[in-house]
Amino acid sequence: MAKSNTSKKSNDKGVKKPNVKSGSNSKADPSVEDLQKLYRDMLLIRRFEEKAGQLYGMGLIGGFCHLYIGQEAVVTGISSVQEPQDTVVTSYRDHAHMLACDMDPKGIMAELTGREGGYSRGKGGSMHMFSKEKGFFGGHGIVGASTAIGTGLGFAHKYKGDNGVAVAYMGDGASNQGQVAECYNMAALWDLPVLFVIENNQYGMGTSVKRSSAGTLYRRGEGYGIPGEQVDGMDVFSVQDAARQALDYIRTGNGPYILEVLTYRYRGHSMSDPAKYRSKDEVKTMKDDRDPITAIKDMLQGKGVEEAEIKEIDKEIKAIIAEAAEFAQESPEPHEDELWTDVLVEV
Amino acid sequence: MPTNILMPALSPTMTEGTLAKWLKNEGDSVESGDVIAEIETDKATMEVEAVDEGTIGKIVIAEGTENVAVNEIIAVLLEEGESADDIGDVSKDAPVSTPKADSADSEPDVKPQSDASAEQHDGKEIENRDILYAQGVVIEPPPFDEASFTETKEMTVRVALRDAMAEEMRRDDTVYLMGEEVAEYNGAYKVSEGLLDEFGAKRIIDTPITEHGFAGMAVGSAMNGLKPIVEFMTWNFGMQAIDHVLNSAGKTLYMAGGQLGCSMVFRGPNGAASRVGAQHSQCYASWYAHVPGLKVVAPWSGADAKGLMKAAIRDPNPVVFLENEMLYGATHEVPTDEDFVIPLGRAKIERSGSDVTIVAFSIMVGKALEAAAKLAEEGIDAEVINLRTIRPLDRYTILESVKKTNRIVTCEEGWAFSGIGAEIAALIGEHAFDYLDAPLARVTAADVPLPYAANLEALALPQAEHIVKAAKKVCYAD
Numbered sequence: 001m002a003k004s005n006t007s008k009k010s011n012d013k014g015v016k017k018p019n020v021k022s023g024s025n026s027k028a029d030p031s032v033e034d035l036q037k038l039y040r041d042m043l044l045i046r047r048f049e050e051k052a053g054q055l056y057g058m059g060l061i062g063g064f065c066h067l068y069i070g071q072e073a074v075v076t077g078i079s080s081v082q083e084p085q086d087t088v089v090t091s092y093r094d095h096a097h098m099l100a101c102d103m104d105p106k107g108i109m110a111e112l113t114g115r116e117g118g119y120s121r122g123k124g125g126s127m128h129m130f131s132k133e134k135g136f137f138g139g140h141g142i143v144g145a146s147t148a149i150g151t152g153l154g155f156a157h158k159y160k161g162d163n164g165v166a167v168a169y170m171g172d173g174a175s176n177q178g179q180v181a182e183c184y185n186m187a188a189l190w191d192l193p194v195l196f197v198i199e200n201n202q203y204g205m206g207t208s209v210k211r212s213s214a215g216t217l218y219r220r221g222e223g224y225g226i227p228g229e230q231v232d233g234m235d236v237f238s239v240q241d242a243a244r245q246a247l248d249y250i251r252t253g254n255g256p257y258i259l260e261v262l263t264y265r266y267r268g269h270s271m272s273d274p275a276k277y278r279s280k281d282e283v284k285t286m287k288d289d290r291d292p293i294t295a296i297k298d299m300l301q302g303k304g305v306e307e308a309e310i311k312e313i314d315k316e317i318k319a320i321i322a323e324a325a326e327f328a329q330e331s332p333e334p335h336e337d338e339l340w341t342d343v344l345v346e347v
Numbered sequence: 348m349p350t351n352i353l354m355p356a357l358s359p360t361m362t363e364g365t366l367a368k369w370l371k372n373e374g375d376s377v378e379s380g381d382v383i384a385e386i387e388t389d390k391a392t393m394e395v396e397a398v399d400e401g402t403i404g405k406i407v408i409a410e411g412t413e414n415v416a417v418n419e420i421i422a423v424l425l426e427e428g429e430s431a432d433d434i435g436d437v438s439k440d441a442p443v444s445t446p447k448a449d450s451a452d453s454e455p456d457v458k459p460q461s462d463a464s465a466e467q468h469d470g471k472e473i474e475n476r477d478i479l480y481a482q483g484v485v486i487e488p489p490p491f492d493e494a495s496f497t498e499t500k501e502m503t504v505r506v507a508l509r510d511a512m513a514e515e516m517r518r519d520d521t522v523y524l525m526g527e528e529v530a531e532y533n534g535a536y537k538v539s540e541g542l543l544d545e546f547g548a549k550r551i552i553d554t555p556i557t558e559h560g561f562a563g564m565a566v567g568s569a570m571n572g573l574k575p576i577v578e579f580m581t582w583n584f585g586m587q588a589i590d591h592v593l594n595s596a597g598k599t600l601y602m603a604g605g606q607l608g609c610s611m612v613f614r615g616p617n618g619a620a621s622r623v624g625a626q627h628s629q630c631y632a633s634w635y636a637h638v639p640g641l642k643v644v645a646p647w648s649g650a651d652a653k654g655l656m657k658a659a660i661r662d663p664n665p666v667v668f669l670e671n672e673m674l675y676g677a678t679h680e681v682p683t684d685e686d687f688v689i690p691l692g693r694a695k696i697e698r699s700g701s702d703v704t705i706v707a708f709s710i711m712v713g714k715a716l717e718a719a720a721k722l723a724e725e726g727i728d729a730e731v732i733n734l735r736t737i738r739p740l741d742r743y744t745i746l747e748s749v750k751k752t753n754r755i756v757t758c759e760e761g762w763a764f765s766g767i768g769a770e771i772a773a774l775i776g777e778h779a780f781d782y783l784d785a786p787l788a789r790v791t792a793a794d795v796p797l798p799y800a801a802n803l804e805a806l807a808l809p810q811a812e813h814i815v816k817a818a819k820k821v822c823y824a825d
């Protein structure tokens with residue numbers, strides 16, 4: 001595991017490259033139950049996103065719609081080792097994070113269609129949903145904003161002494177925003193319980209990391225004394241292991257931690273992106289050789305789980321998604337009076 | 348000549364102080380930098396250093412004296428070869444340092460704002476336009492013979508913007524374009540399509556997602572002689588950089604006493620797109636128009652886009668150029684002449700009429716024209732003014748129109764509070780109060796963050812029918 005720590009002289013030794021074969025990083029020998037749970041969680045995200053893409057194509061979802069397909073292992077791995085009091089914040093590519101926070105697929109999908117049954121009663125849209133109850137704090141459209149908000153969530157955890165950790169997700173592109181550096185400094189200065197997760201999917205819109213970012217993203221905290229680590233994000237167990245360690249480190253009062261997760265989005269940046277900036281081969285290779293869901297499925301089969309049993313899970317997920325899509329289409333548009341409500345809290 | 352040592356002001360607010368202690372006596376020699384006395388100001392005790400060298404000839408104000416006024420003589424310093432006898436009556440010929448008063452003829456040749464209604468500068472060539480704008484004087488807009496540009500070509504607003512940038516880049520090799528996805532991706536909204544191919548990576552520059560950083564860099568390069576065009580993918584993201592737009596670009600010329608400024612353009616789509624939610628849908632016209640030192644432009648048609656973009660690039664000032672995503676694909680006839688440069692500060696009367704004035708900019712111009720067509724069916728003859736430039740505002744054209752129609756409706760996609768309509772209302776109140784036959788009406792967005800739901804979004808944004816309704820109201824025809 002690649003780590004950087006200011007107390008030791010850091011180097012790039014042992015940095016994981018994304019071409020490591022999936023599953024090969026984990027020393028753990030997961031139980032069939034664990035595998036089934038991870039498979040189910042990741043499949044839920046994938047099927048949800050596929051359905052969202054479909055509804056977008058039908059004109060039922062408007063504006064921007066950023067799909068998470070390919071990146072499922074990241075949020076699934078991390079959320080699987082979080083504690084209930086932890087909080088999560090991310091950018092506009094947020095559907096999966098909400099599902100991972102155990103938010104209701106119906107409410108998420110209905111927000112995508114802009115309906116009354118949506119988490120924001122249709123007023124937020126795909127990029128702006130929240131659930132205080134589930135510890136999910138959005139859903140932010142401005143690149144970089146989730147980092148500062150996440151640092152604030154961590155500040156509140158420490159202030160309240162609730163032993164919670166804030167998980168602040170950002171993209172590789174976002175990691176170049178000035179406020180990220182400012183937050184690293186404050187989080188380290190005040191030992192805030194924040195796990196900064198850089199979802200390095202290799203591109204910020206059409207700009208590859210190579211063309212946007214100098215140095216190494218997970219090492220950008222070194223000057224502030226924040227340990228960083230790079231991990232294979234196509235392998236849910238690697239993510240899980242790294243996140244578990246990082247969360248332990250943070251929860252025992254050591255301050256923030258940076259996890260750079262190497263991952264890949266199969267689809268365009270948003271629905272309107274033809275993704276001409278990368279080769280079809282590149283995408284195909286990732287899909288064929290590194291798919292996190294296929295990897296788990298293979299492991300299940302390796303453990304002797306019958307194809308029929310796996311199909312059962314697929315069916316179960318399919319039903320949940322179908323129900324969500326139906327709800328999202330049947331839920332009415334918000335009442336016209338909703339236009340004027342929620343601007344301020346009534347006093 | 349003996350030198351007078353004066354009571355120094357040692358804080359910005361100090362007008363007098365106590366001469367607490369002398370550290371030198373009469374007859375002592377001093378060198379520059381020597382501490383000669385201690386003074387208590389309103390805030391602290393401070394040491395006073397000698398500036399000149401010489402011998403203390405006389406201590407005028409004794410130790411312990413309170414309320415010594417700033418600039419009062421506290422001691423006299425003798426140069427080599429001078430003696431105490433050379434000191435005259437100090438109190439009498441004490442030099443009074445008063446700043447040199449400006450002579451009367453250096454006053455600007457204009458009246459203060461309160462008299463501005465009288466100042467219409469009819470017909471005369473106007474010099475120092477910017478000073479007059481700053482003073483709120485109503486002046487005729489810069490002349491422009493738009494009708495003389497007869498050769499036109501049909502093109503989209505998107506292409507008109509691109510062509511304007513390309514033409515200016517060919518003309519002036521200090522012009523460059525910088526922003527996210529402007530080069531290899533050809534622009535997130537394809538406005539810079541083909542520019543990388545023609546001008547290369549030196550002049551068409553992809554940046555990381557670091558708006559504050561690259562806007563600031565662009566300002567620095569403008570100070571150092573380049574003419575950057577900064578693309579914000581949308582103006583919503585320009586908020587990351589608003590500090591540099593205002594504080595670095597907008598104020599530099601003034602703060603540098605005119606020595607250096609920033610000839611540059613900040614551009615990108617402004618306002619609501621379609622169903623992109625509250626954080627991606629906002630009109631920033633009134634935000635930037637608030638700031639002296641910036642010019643603010645908002646084109647509607649392809650011709651506007653082309654002629655105003657060229658003017659913005661050539662302008663020696665920072666120009667905030669507010670495009671609109673919904674208009675990029677619209678086609679218009681656009682003059683092809685490379686000198687089709689629309690002067691900033693000049694509005695265009697898109698439709699002349701006699702019953703009511705409708706003022707609009709950007710996407711609202713189209714809606715205003717649509718409304719005017721509907722109003723015509725009902726026998727109301729509306730005049731539609733396309734502002735083109737928001738700052739400096741073409742106050743003259745608006746006022747002339749209102750004096751003719753006696754009724755006015757303002758339209759904008761932004762919120763009403765402190766909006767452009769509010770500014771125009773103030774203008775009318777100050778300069779055309781007696782001409783009004785009905786209270787002014789404003790058509791704006793609903794005073795809420797823009798909702799995502801399709802039905803609510805449509806309700807929140809101003810539409811042609813709202814303009815029709817407002818126009819009928821001010822015509823008492825509702």
Ligand SMILES: Cc1ncc(C[n+]2csc(CCOP(=O)(O)OP(=O)(O)O)c2C)c(N)n1
Pocket residue numbers: 093141142143144170171172173174175201203204205269527556558580584587
């Ligand atoms: C401040 C700001 N600038 C620009 C944008 C436009 N934009 C939206 S997503 C994006 C790319 C972000 O890439 P990354 O952080 O890598 O996240 P990813 O989309 O890959 O998940 C950009 C430039 C924005 N939303 N906010």
Ligand SMILES: [Mg+2]
Pocket residue numbers: 171172173199200201202203204205
């Ligand atoms: Mg990315």
